[in-house]
Each structure stands twice: as C-alpha cells, then as structure tokens.
Amino acid sequence: MTDLLYLVAVAPFTDMAGSPAFLVEVLLGGVFAGLMYSLVALGFVLIFKASGVFNFAQGVMVLFAALTLVGLLERGVPVVVALALTTAVMVALAFAIERLVLRPLVNQEHIILFMATIGLNFFLEGFGEMVWGANVKRLDIGIPDRSFIVRGVQINQLELTAALTAAVLVTVLALFFQKTRIGRALRAVADDHEAALSIGIPLKTIWVVVWSVAGVVAIVAGVMWGAKSGVQFSLSLIALKALPVLILGGFESVPGAIVGGLIIGVGEKVGEVYWGPLVGGAIENWFAYVLALAFLLARPQGLFGEKIIERV
Amino acid sequence: MSQPAPARPLLEVDGVSVRFGALVAVNRVSLAIAPGEILAIIGPNGAGKTTLLNAISGFYHPYEGRIAFDSTDRTMLSPPDVAALGIARTFQNVALFKGMTVLDNIMTGRLLKMRGNFLLEALYWGPARRQELEHRAFVERIIDFLEIQAIRKTPAGRLPYGLQKRVELARALAAEPKLLLLDEPMAGMNVEEKEDMCRFVLDTNQEFGTTIALIEHDMGVVMDISDRVVVLDYGRKIADGAPEHIRKDQAVLDAYLGVAHD
Amino acid sequence: MIYREAGQFKTSYASDQAIFPIAQDRAVVLLALAAAFVGPPLLASEYWLQAILIPLLIYSLAAIGLNLLTGYAGQLSLGTGGFMAVGAYAAFKLTTAFPQVSIVLVFLLSGLVAAGVGLVFGIPSLRIKGFYLAVATLASQFFLVWLFNKVAWFSNYASSGTITAPDRAVLGVTVTGPSATASARYLTALALVTVFALVAKNLVRGRVGRSWMAIRDRDIAAEIIGVRPLRTKLLAFGISSFYCGVAGAELVFLYLGSAETQAFDIGLSFLILFMVIIGGRGSILGSVLGAVFIVLVPIFLTNAPHALGLRLPVALQKQIELMVFGGLIVFFLIVEPRGLARLWQITKEKLRLWPFPH
Numbered sequence: 001m002t003d004l005l006y007l008v009a010v011a012p013f014t015d016m017a018g019s020p021a022f023l024v025e026v027l028l029g030g031v032f033a034g035l036m037y038s039l040v041a042l043g044f045v046l047i048f049k050a051s052g053v054f055n056f057a058q059g060v061m062v063l064f065a066a067l068t069l070v071g072l073l074e075r076g077v078p079v080v081v082a083l084a085l086t087t088a089v090m091v092a093l094a095f096a097i098e099r100l101v102l103r104p105l106v107n108q109e110h111i112i113l114f115m116a117t118i119g120l121n122f123f124l125e126g127f128g129e130m131v132w133g134a135n136v137k138r139l140d141i142g143i144p145d146r147s148f149i150v151r152g153v154q155i156n157q158l159e160l161t162a163a164l165t166a167a168v169l170v171t172v173l174a175l176f177f178q179k180t181r182i183g184r185a186l187r188a189v190a191d192d193h194e195a196a197l198s199i200g201i202p203l204k205t206i207w208v209v210v211w212s213v214a215g216v217v218a219i220v221a222g223v224m225w226g227a228k229s230g231v232q233f234s235l236s237l238i239a240l241k242a243l244p245v246l247i248l249g250g251f252e253s254v255p256g257a258i259v260g261g262l263i264i265g266v267g268e269k270v271g272e273v274y275w276g277p278l279v280g281g282a283i284e285n286w287f288a289y290v291l292a293l294a295f296l297l298a299r300p301q302g303l304f305g306e307k308i309i310e311r312v
Numbered sequence: 313m314s315q316p317a318p319a320r321p322l323l324e325v326d327g328v329s330v331r332f333g334a335l336v337a338v339n340r341v342s343l344a345i346a347p348g349e350i351l352a353i354i355g356p357n358g359a360g361k362t363t364l365l366n367a368i369s370g371f372y373h374p375y376e377g378r379i380a381f382d383s384t385d386r387t388m389l390s391p392p393d394v395a396a397l398g399i400a401r402t403f404q405n406v407a408l409f410k411g412m413t414v415l416d417n418i419m420t421g422r423l424l425k426m427r428g429n430f431l432l433e434a435l436y437w438g439p440a441r442r443q444e445l446e447h448r449a450f451v452e453r454i455i456d457f458l459e460i461q462a463i464r465k466t467p468a469g470r471l472p473y474g475l476q477k478r479v480e481l482a483r484a485l486a487a488e489p490k491l492l493l494l495d496e497p498m499a500g501m502n503v504e505e506k507e508d509m510c511r512f513v514l515d516t517n518q519e520f521g522t523t524i525a526l527i528e529h530d531m532g533v534v535m536d537i538s539d540r541v542v543v544l545d546y547g548r549k550i551a552d553g554a555p556e557h558i559r560k561d562q563a564v565l566d567a568y569l570g571v572a573h574d
Numbered sequence: 575m576i577y578r579e580a581g582q583f584k585t586s587y588a589s590d591q592a593i594f595p596i597a598q599d600r601a602v603v604l605l606a607l608a609a610a611f612v613g614p615p616l617l618a619s620e621y622w623l624q625a626i627l628i629p630l631l632i633y634s635l636a637a638i639g640l641n642l643l644t645g646y647a648g649q650l651s652l653g654t655g656g657f658m659a660v661g662a663y664a665a666f667k668l669t670t671a672f673p674q675v676s677i678v679l680v681f682l683l684s685g686l687v688a689a690g691v692g693l694v695f696g697i698p699s700l701r702i703k704g705f706y707l708a709v710a711t712l713a714s715q716f717f718l719v720w721l722f723n724k725v726a727w728f729s730n731y732a733s734s735g736t737i738t739a740p741d742r743a744v745l746g747v748t749v750t751g752p753s754a755t756a757s758a759r760y761l762t763a764l765a766l767v768t769v770f771a772l773v774a775k776n777l778v779r780g781r782v783g784r785s786w787m788a789i790r791d792r793d794i795a796a797e798i799i800g801v802r803p804l805r806t807k808l809l810a811f812g813i814s815s816f817y818c819g820v821a822g823a824e825l826v827f828l829y830l831g832s833a834e835t836q837a838f839d840i841g842l843s844f845l846i847l848f849m850v851i852i853g854g855r856g857s858i859l860g861s862v863l864g865a866v867f868i869v870l871v872p873i874f875l876t877n878a879p880h881a882l883g884l885r886l887p888v889a890l891q892k893q894i895e896l897m898v899f900g901g902l903i904v905f906f907l908i909v910e911p912r913g914l915a916r917l918w919q920i921t922k923e924k925l926r927l928w929p930f931p932h
Binding site for chain 2: 586587588591773776777779780781782784785787788790791792794795796797798799800801802856
C-alpha cells in the first residue's frame with residue numbers, strides 16, 4: 001500500500017527533480033502537442049461561434065487538406081502554387097458544404113446538424129482517400145526535422161516552427177474576430193440567426209466565409225501534423241483529441257481553445273511519461289477525456305464560457 | 313364564482329425576492345391565494361410576473377422570503393417536488409412535447425398519479441396494463457372536457473398555436489392540480505379562441521374546484537373572469553384587490569400610463 | 575388481402591392502446607415472425623446466416639438499445655461500442671468462471687453489468703447536455719476499450735488479449751462456440767431480439783417512455799409535470815446499456831466467435847448510431863430497419879459491380895462504402911429526419927387510401 005502511494009505520489013516528482021532538463025523537454029513536447037490540438041480546436045470554435053454547428057468533420061478536413069497538398073506536391077506542383085490550390089479546394093469545399101448540407105438543414109436542431117457533420121466526416125474520408133490514395137505519405141515543406149540543444153534541452157526545429165505558426169495564426173484570428181467588420185458580423189450571427197438576418201447580415205455568406213477560414217486553419221494544422229508524422233488516415237483522429245480541449249476551453253472561446261490545448265497537451269505528456277507506466281501505458285487516448293470530464297462536472301461552461309442562465 | 317375564504321390561503325407568498333446578479337426581478341412581493349379563487353396577476357412587460365410564477369413552481373429559488381403551500385413551507389423545492397404537491401402550470405411560449413401525440417402529452421400529465429413497476433411495465437402485464445388503461449380513461453374525460461377529441465393522435469408540434477395552448481391546459485389538468493398557474497393562456501389568440509379559453513378556465517374552476525392564478529394582458533379578460541387582481545410593476549406589488557377596485561387605482565393607472573417613478 | 579381498417583371499430587381503450595391496432599398489421603407481423611423462425615434455418619445457406627442474418631439481428635438489438643437512449647430520451651451517445659465491450663467481456667468472464675450457468679442467463683447478467691457501467695457514465699448527463707454529453711460518452715468509449723486491452727484479467731491472461739466463446743448449450747443444443755451451427759446461433763439471436771424488442775416497445779408506449787420523450791422534447795416542461803431529470807436519464811442510460819451489453823456479448827458469442835478489443839472501437843459506435851439515424855430516431859421498428867440497411871449496403875456494394883462485370887479493388891470498395899454511408903446520413907437528415915420508419919409509415923398511409931388517393 002505504501003509502495004503504491006510512493007509510486008503514485010512521490011516517485012514521479014523525484015524523477016522530475018532528478019532530471020530537470022528532461023522535464024523541460026517533456027513540457028516542451030506537451031506545449032507543442034497542445035498547440036497542435038489548439039489548432040484543430042480552433043477550427044471547431046470558429047465554426048461553432050458563427051453557425052452554432054459542432055463540426056465533427058474538422059479532423060477529416062485536416063486530413064483532406066493535407067492529402068490534397070501532398071497529392072499536388074507529388075505531381076510536381078511548386079509549393080506556393082500547391083498551397084494556393086489547396087486553399088482554393090478548401091474554399092470550394094466550404095461552398096459545397098454550405099449549399100448541400102447546411103442550407104437544407106438551416107433552423108434544424110443543433111444535434112441534427114452535428115449528426116450531419118458525422119456523415120460529412122465519413123464522406124470526406126472516403127472521398128479524400130479515393131482521390132489521393134490511402135497509403136501513408138511524407139510531407140516535406142522544407143523545414144528540417146532537426147534538433148538543436150539549448151542549455152541541455154533538445155529543441156526540435158520543426159516543432160518550434162509549428163508552435164510559432166500556431167501562435168501567429170491564433171493572434172490573427174483573435175484580431176479578426178475583435179476588430180474587423182466581418183468578424184463582428186460573425187459573432188452577431190452566432191448570437192442570434194434571425195436578428196442577424198434582420199439587420200442585413202447574409203447568413204449564406206457568413207457560413208461560407210467561416211467554413212473557408214476553418215478550411216485554411218485545417219491546412220495549417222494538416223501541414224504541421226503531416227510534416228511531423230506523415231499524412232495518413234490517423235490524422236483525422238486528432239479531431240478526437242481536440243474534443244477534450246473544447247470541453248476545457250468552451251466551444252465558443254478562441255483563447256479557451258489555446259489554453260485548453262496547452263493544458264491537455266502538457267497534462268497528457270506529463271501523465272504519460274511519469275504516471276503512464278504505472279497502469280501499463282497508452283493512457284493518452286482517454287486521459288485527456290477524463291481530465292476534461294472531471295473539469296466539466298465542476299464547471300459545465302468551460303474555462304472561458306459564460307454561465308448560461310436558462311430562461312424558462 | 314366561489315367566494316375567497318379569508319382564513320387559510322392555499323398558497324402564501326411572503327416577502328419573496330428573486331435576483332439575477334444585480335437585477336432584482338421580484339422585490340419583496342407578498343400575496344395569498346385562497347382556495348377556489350381565480351387570481352389574475354397583471355403588470356407591464358418586465359414587471360416580474362413570470363419570474364414570480366417561476367419562483368412558485370421551483371425553477372428559481374427566492375433570494376429572500378418564503379413560499380408556503382397548504383400551510384407547509386416549500387420555498388426551496390425543485391420543480392418535480394412542487395408538481396408532487398399539486399401545483400401545475402402552463403408556459404408563456406407553449407412548452408408541449410412536440411414529438412409526442414396530443415394523447416401522450418396529456419398522459420404524461422398523469423405521471424405523478426401513476427405507480428412505477430418497472431418489470432410489469434416491461435411486460436405490459438397485469439397491474440401495469442390496468443393502470444395504463446385507467447389513466448387513459450381519465451385522460452379521455454379531459455379530452456372531452458376541452459373538446460379536442462379530433463386531434464388525439466396528432467403530434468403536438470403540428471397543431472396550430474391556439475390548439476397547442478389548449479393541449480397544454482389539458483396536460484396541466486391531467487395532473488388534477490390543486491393550484492393551476494397559467495402564464496398568459498390567451499396570448500396570441502383570436503377573439504373566438506379567447507372566448508373558448510375563458511370558458512375552459514371558468515369551467516375548470518367551477519367543475520373541479522381548482523384554484524387558478526393567471527397572468528394575462530387582456531384587461532377585458534382579466535376583469536371578466538378573475539375574483540381578485542394583483543398588480544406588479546418593476547418587481548413590486550403595487551395593488552391587490554377586486555377587479556373593479558383595480559380599475560380605479562391611481563398607482564395602477566400610473567404604471568400603465570408611464571408616470572415617472574420616484 | 576387489401577390493407578383496410580374500415581369496419582374495425584375499437585370498442586375499448588385496450589384495443590386502441592395495442593401495439594398493432596390494425597388487424598392486418600397484426601397478421602403480417604405474426605406471419606413475418608413465424609417465417610423468420612422457420613424459414614432461414616431451413617432455407618438459408620451458411621453464408622447468409624453467418625454474414626448477413628446473424629449480424630443483422632445483433633446490430634438490431636444494439637440499435638434498439640441506442641435508440642432508447644438517443645431517439646427516445648434524447649441523450650446522444652457515442653459510447654455504444656464501449657458498453658458492448660462491457661457486455662462481451664462480462665459474458666466471457668462469467669461463463670468461464672461458472673461454466674454450468676445457462677448461457678442465456680449469462681447474457682442477461684452481462685447486460686446487467688453493462689447497465690451498471692452505463693449508469694456510472696450516465697451521471698454527467700445531469701449537468702451536461704447535447705454536444706458536451708456526446709463528448710463525455712466518447713470518454714467512456716476510449717476508457718473502456720483501453721481498460722479491457724490493458725488489464726489481462728479480463729481476457730483470462732490470454733497472450734493476445736483475445737476472448738473466445740466456449741461451447742455452451744441451451745436445452746441440449748450447442749448455441750455458442752466453435753461447434754455451434756449457424757442455425758442454432760441464428761435462432762438464439764432471433765429469440766433474444768424478439769423478446770427485447772417487445773420489452774422495448776412496452777416500455778416506450780407506457781409511463782417510462784413518455785417521461786423519456788418528455789425530457790427529450792422539453793426538459794423544463796417535463797420537470798414541472800413531475801419528471802425527475804436525473805432519475806429518468808439514468809434509467810435510459812442503464813436500460814440502453816443493458817441492451818448494448820447483451821448485444822456485445824452476442825457479437826462475440828454468436829457471431830465472431832472470438833474477438834479483441836478492436837472489435838468494439840469507435841467505429842462500432844458510429845455504425846450503431848447510423849442505424850438509429852437512418853432507421854428512425856424514436857422508433858423500435860426503425861432500429862431494425864436501420865440495421866438491415868447498414869448490413870445490406872456493403873453487401874450490395876460488393877456484389878453490384880460484380881454483377882455488372884466490374885472488378886473494384888477492395889480499398890476502393892471500402893472508400894465508396896464510407897462515401898455512401900456518409901452521404902446517406904446527410905441525405906436522410908435532410909429529406910427524412912425520422913428515417914426509414916417514417917417512410918414505412920407514409921407507405922402504409924398511402925396504402926390505406928389506395929387506389930383512391932383523395
């Protein structure tokens with residue numbers, strides 16, 4: 001019993017203190033993974049904020065974007081052109097989704113739209129693999145996957161670039177929502193569809209814009225994940241990792257997505273490295289969920305969500 | 313019309329306040345409802361009428377004050393507990409179960425009168441089946457009473473607004489309440505529908521002896537059917553008395569005509 | 575026989591409350607049921623029983639279970655696979671520990687174990703709703719599958735973590751394990767699904783079902799009538815998990831024969847959810863129709879190109895299957911959100927009027 005207590009409550013901390021450089025590496029790894037989760041979660045938040053749709057297909061959109069990009073690069077298209085073309089594809093996808101899925105389901109219950117995006121998820125997965133093939137592909141965007149050492153801590157150049165990119169993207173999006181006219185319009189739509197329509201904000205356009213932006217975020221996430229671990233089906237599963245992030249951060253909060261991502265990323269890495277061996281490892285599949293769930297019971301509206309007073 | 317019995321009120325609201333953050337929606341309101349009475353609660357928009365009803369039915373818990381029903385304190389009960397005491401209500405924006413038929417909606421109103429026996433219900437056998445049929449017979453009486461026989465098997469969501477309000481009343485009546493709270497039962501109805509509804513409210517009061525508190529904006533209706541009127545303004549009670557009294561009350565006239573408050 | 579109800583006057587509430595108030599319906603259902611019990615064991619080939627009919631029955635049971643929770647009580651769950659795994663592993667542990675206990679009883683007990691687990695994971699439903707709850711049920715999915723994978727005790731320390739159905743008999747006939755015939759397994763699955771479909775129907779047409787639907791349609795109004803939200807939702811989670819648990823046990827014991835945790839991954843949860851959406855939320859018949867549909871689509875996609883003389887690579891077939899499933903989900907949600915069950919109802923209404931549509 002005391003042995004167990006020691007293993008759970010003491011040993012991990014002595015391990016941490018014993019090798020601070022390693023701890024820093026673990027933390028950095030967590031921050032990197034967390035930012036990547038944030039990036040995916042951001043796509044969810046954008047769409048949810050503006051359309052109230054919980055887009056289960058966000059993960060597949062990441063996969064789809066990465067597949068398209070790699071497919072183009074493999075056919076010898078230059079990087080810049082390929083990026084532009086991929087962006088065009090994602091915008092076209094946004095148009096198609098608005099026309100074929102969202103518009104016919106407007107004013108339906110949110111849960112129905114959610115289920116529709118599960119359908120969309122399956123469709124895009126099948127479609128993407130049919131067009132571009134299902135085998136694992138390498139994505140080389142010219143950033144070397146090399147490490148350098150600062151004060152005994154290994155830092156991976158690719159991870160660093162990805163983290164910086166994510167940070168920049170998040171800042172830009174936050175500004176976009178706060179400062180621009182269309183950003184404010186997006187928030188207005190989220191608050192009340194009918195009111196937004198009545199003051200002349202075209203719902204159609206807003207939806208296309210926001211799904212396009214989510215598509216672009218998906219490209220960035222796809223490039224970063226793809227460069228790190230290859231473009232393959234499992235990429236679509238990172239959406240499942242982003243869900244606990246959303247629970248933590250709240251479905252409507254951009255900063256929430258970032259902070260939630262960091263908490264989950266770091267918590268998961270630290271848990272896996274220091275406590276995982278106790279229970280046979282591979283806990284990262286559910287640890288984030290349990291963390292988020294425990295949190296949810298204490299604070300149902302998430303970290304940054306507003307408390308909703310239910311009107312009767 | 314039954315005479316209000318002054319001695320023991322059915323429901324007593326005593327100095328109740330409801331707050332949302334800094335906003336005081338209901339401010340130290342006291343009122344009593346006598347058994348068998350029809351009480352109308354009126355007041356301008358935002359006066360706190362619905363909030364008061366919500367506090368009575370347990371959705372909001374008062375910040376101060378107490379609520380007693382049948383001389384027992386029930387200030388902090390939850391809605392299902394309030395329902396178990398015999399208080400039923402309808403909502404301002406009809407809250408029917410849209411996916412269920414009218415019959416099932418009203419049957420749901422019988423819930424508290426039904427005994428649960430999971431195993432027998434799973435087999436639909438013996439007492440469970442008998443109970444189901446008994447309650448069906450009761451519900452059919454309410455259906456006859458409110459004249460909605462023809463729409464029995466129609467999903468509630470497909471009905472026109474006026475009928476939905478009527479079904480909601482039926483669902484509340486199915487619970488055989490001692491006190492019935494009606495939140496704007498005639499809002500959005502045309503004259504004929506209003507007349508029907510008035511008749512149903514009066515009939516309910518007379519045939520079943522149900523005590524009724526209702527919120528209503530139509531002054532004609534209020535003056536016609538209520539025994540007593542309570543007026544709220546900005547969360548406070550500003551008048552309480554017989555309809556003909558209220559009609560002449562200066563404070564009420566000011567509230568409705570928008571005289572400045574001090 | 576013409577589909578008419580003219581002349582069938584209901585003289586009591588009992589006959590009006592019956593599951594099939596119209597005489598023709600009763601006759602058709604009874605005939606179909608009799609045919610299902612007699613026909614396939616005599617006529618169907620091993621392939622038909624094993625590849626189509628048995629999984630169809632098991633999925634139907636799981637879909638009924640999920641439909642009780644999602645379609646009737648309105649609580650979206652993505653954890654079906656996890657609860658099915660609980661049933662499967664519980665059945666394995668029980669029957670290997672107590673080989674003399676009847677396998678049917680083992681199935682029921684496994685259902686109870688799953689119900690218990692379902693209750694625990696249903697607790698968050700008091701505080702969280704909608705998407706948040708759906709995500710919370712994902713947690714149960716991942717956690718449960720991980721648990722059975724990691725803890726060797728659950729698979730009796732088999733080296734690969736595989737659980738295998740042993741030979742067990744009912745009334746002297748072997749119904750599970752390697753030496754059970756496909757017919758015996760089919761009849762066991764059919765008997766179970768028949769009984770539990772009837773039980774589900776009884777529940778949803780009475781007090782329990784009405785309180786579930788009340789919570790689904792308007793939780794605030796439900797409370798004011800006296801429905802207690804936590805108790806009602808937990809009951810839905812418990813019963814739904816019971817159904818899924820029994821279906822999970824059947825999946826291993828009557829269909830796969832042996833399985834690893836992968837058989838219960840998130841894909842299974844989605845598959846069952848699709849059956850519910852396509853079949854019709856809030857319909858017992860719909861659950862079965864949805865299962866039929868989802869089982870038949872891949873078989874159709876395999877055989878149709880073949881019949882046309884085309885040869886599609888397996889990977890492409892799989893991709894087309896994904897697209898068809900995904901596309902159909904969206905299609906059904908747009909065109910007929912109440913699914914195949916509603917289409918069936920419309921057909922019957924048309925039939926009643928035929929040949930004079932006005």
